[in-house]
């Protein structure tokens with residue numbers, strides 16, 4: 001093995017460096033455990049394992065995440081991070097701010113749902129959500145809302161669906 005690993009042509013040097021540090025066994029792929037090390041909240045706490053798992057599955061091929069997929073993953077997270085910072089104040093996101101962020105993207109999420117998401121993903125002490133909790137909330141609301149919208153063809157906010165369709169909708173959109 002000898003010398004430092006060369007980045008692929010066109011690689012973002014900062015991302016390449018992060019990839020090499022994260023790829024602790026230097027086999028050219030990240031496992032979910034290796035990726036977990038690279039994903040941090042603003043306060044440097046690691047991401048919740050469920051969030052790492054959901055994101056890893058979105059970008060990895062099987063159990064391996066190569067550098068191009070890692071680049072896409074980090075860019076995807078950057079976009080969410082910008083949204084998170086736009087809508088959050090005081091070093092974290094309150095339920096109100098989460099609601100505002102989701103509304104801005106056309107997801108008209110009611111108070112009751114926001115409370116449930118906050119209870120699940122925010123700190124029980126402060127009610128403040130870290131970046132990883134925000135992602136988890138979006139990974140629940142966005143795909144389910146998009147799937148609902150597809151069925152709500154006349155845009156009334158009402159859909160008539162049977163049990164099987166409902167279960168299929170949920171099962172197809174698990175984070």
Ligand SMILES: [Ca+2]
Pocket residue numbers: 023024025026027028029030031034
């Ligand atoms: Ca590896």
